[in-house]
Structures are given as structure tokens and as C-alpha cells.
Amino acid sequence: MNVAYILSSATGGGFKSFINSLDELMKKGLSPLVVLPMENEIHTLLSSRGIPTIIVKYRYNTYPPCTTMKDKLLFIPRLIARVAVNYYAVCIISKMLSDKNVDIIHTNVSIIGIGHYIAQKLHIPHIYHV
Numbered sequence: 001m002n003v004a005y006i007l008s009s010a011t012g013g014g015f016k017s018f019i020n021s022l023d024e025l026m027k028k029g030l031s032p033l034v035v036l037p038m039e040n041e042i043h044t045l046l047s048s049r050g051i052p053t054i055i056v057k058y059r060y061n062t063y064p065p066c067t068t069m070k071d072k073l074l075f076i077p078r079l080i081a082r083v084a085v086n087y088y089a090v091c092i093i094s095k096m097l098s099d100k101n102v103d104i105i106h107t108n109v110s111i112i113g114i115g116h117y118i119a120q121k122l123h124i125p126h127i128y129h130v
Helices: 012-029 040-046 068-098 115-121
Strands: 002-006 029-035 053-055 104-107 126-128
Touching: 002 012, 002 115, 012 029, 029 040, 040 053, 068 115, 104 115, 115 126
Parallel strands: 002 029, 002 104, 029 053, 104 126
Antiparallel strands: none
């Protein structure tokens, strides 16, 4: 089974849980492909284990901060930029995954929404790890 994992850039408990379950699933024949928003220590760790990765910039599916006057003035431009970046990521990742015969998309954190849209575009199942 080919599974595409959409991860955040955080290395907390969610990532530790992911890496432990991934090790066990790979022993049972799972072929993972991990999508990350940036190159960091997660990318380095996965690459050292021979796990293929795709780096495409995307952002959390949350509203921008709105605490200071500057934040309030930049709220709409930041929101538009966030939507545009994620839309672009969905297009790019969908195109990349369409060639990989992915069976399932698994989003590791609930604040990332692009996995759902990619799965819809490719007509494959999507799982959120909440």
C-alpha cells in the first residue's frame, strides 16, 4: 500500500507517534511518501532512513494573528496569501502524487487542511490523525 503523509514542520509528540507507527507499518510492507512544508530536521531524519519526501511550502489552515494594530491592518492580505499558498500547494502536490499511485493520504495534524483537498482532487481516501 502506498500512503502519502502530510506533516507539519513540528517535531513534538505527533511526529514521535508518526515515526514509531511508520517504522512498524513499513515492516508490514507499507510504502510511505512524506510531504513537508520545509527542509528541516524531520526531512534529514526521513532521508537518512531512505523515506522519500516532497518539499512544498504550505501553511496551517488557521486565521492569521490579529492582536496588534499592524496585525489588524495586514489581516486580509495575510489571509489571502495563506489561501493562495495552500491552493498552489494543493495543485503542485496533486500533480506529483498522481504519478505515484498513492492509495491513501494521511494528514498527521488537524490544522493542515491541504490533504483533504488533495484527496478530493485525486479521488482517493483521506485520513486525519486528530
